[in-house]
Amino acid sequence: MPATREKLAGETPATRGSAVLAEEHFETLKRLKDLGLPVNPHIEKAATIDEVLKICHRWEQKRSKLDYQIDGMVVKVNRIDQREVLGTTGRAPKWCISYKFAAEQAETVIESIDVQVGKTGTLTPVANLRAVLLAGTTVRRASLHNFDELRRLDARVGDTVLVEKAGEIIPQVVGVRRELRPHGTKEFAVPHKCPECGSPVQKDEGGVYVRCINARCPAQLKERILYFAGRGQMDVEQLGRALVEQLVDVGLVKDLADLYRLTQADLEPLERMAARSAANVVEAIEQSKTRELWRFVAGLGIRHVGGQSAQILAERFGSLEALMEADRGALEQIDQIGPVMAESIHAYFRKEDNRRVIRRMLEAGVVPTPPQKREPGRLAGKTIVVTGTLEAFTRPQAEQAIRAAGGKASSSVSKNTDFVLAGENPGSKLDKARKLGVKVINEAEFTEML
């Protein structure tokens, strides 16, 4: 059926067993439709993979005839019992896949090129386009990624370019029609100064990114605040772009900590800010003081640290103070934290400026909520090596189960190994375990331990 946002993992064993759900998905949908529930009218059943492909190709041609946007098709195994045999990986069912159409492209003209400054100071060239309809929306801007990419494309003001929108990603310029280039165009010059604060810029070690390195750059501060307040971080919806720009421009906020000193009286004189909304903003910021620790850590905008890494750090260190004092070794020891991220985190908390801002936030009453203490897993502190073929688990699933129970999954046997979990055809790891006197367990014993 044509669908863009359909959730892939819709059915669980718990939802089955009622009269609505049949042995086959197609039949279930028919029953739902008979009950008067909205079901996509274009669902089709195919007997072979060639038929599936034919349907996909047909819809790729016909998609503009629909009154909603689609970027592909969802193909599902019809029989529920076969779905159960196929099972799921960590993130998605194996009986369901999406077939993505080739991205739609459109041709338009670059009217000008802007340079935007991101929260870590990265300068990004952005093309302003003659408005063009692309995949159902009017596109006026497109990313040019970075200055290396801009040079490779050699996109210039006045050029006719191809823009593409793939999935939900912002449109991007993917090609230049050189033969249509007007006379007298110039290659876009890489800026030497930040377009927002005028400070000299620096090229990254890797050479791809150009950065404003002024710690007080207002453009960066605006992006940092917006990121801090973003839904995946501190989630303060009231701190929108228009307000944040004013707060920085009038000098009310010079760093993240200043947010927690804002009063209703500070905000009321701002544009489009009534007494009521000023109070709401102050209240929303106040409420964020006790957000979970991981949200606070994610909100700091440490390079390479996203929400998931922040959760791992919060779990591992349990408090902001402990994380701030962690040495590089302790950070590198965490499985999911690579050396680049460890270095980035360590460097961030060593910087006096950053420490001062965090201290001021704490003084203003910010108390991130530490993660709830979990029961130590059954395998806490145990190092386990998996070898051979198991019946109920793939290797990654077994390793995931070990980690979920607090253990460490290792790939090689040493005298520090607590157990070797041996399946069919275990090979040399089993020999080594025996030689070293490491305990060997079978799958049944492993399941028991879990």
Ligand SMILES: [Zn+2]
């Ligand atoms: Zn700047």
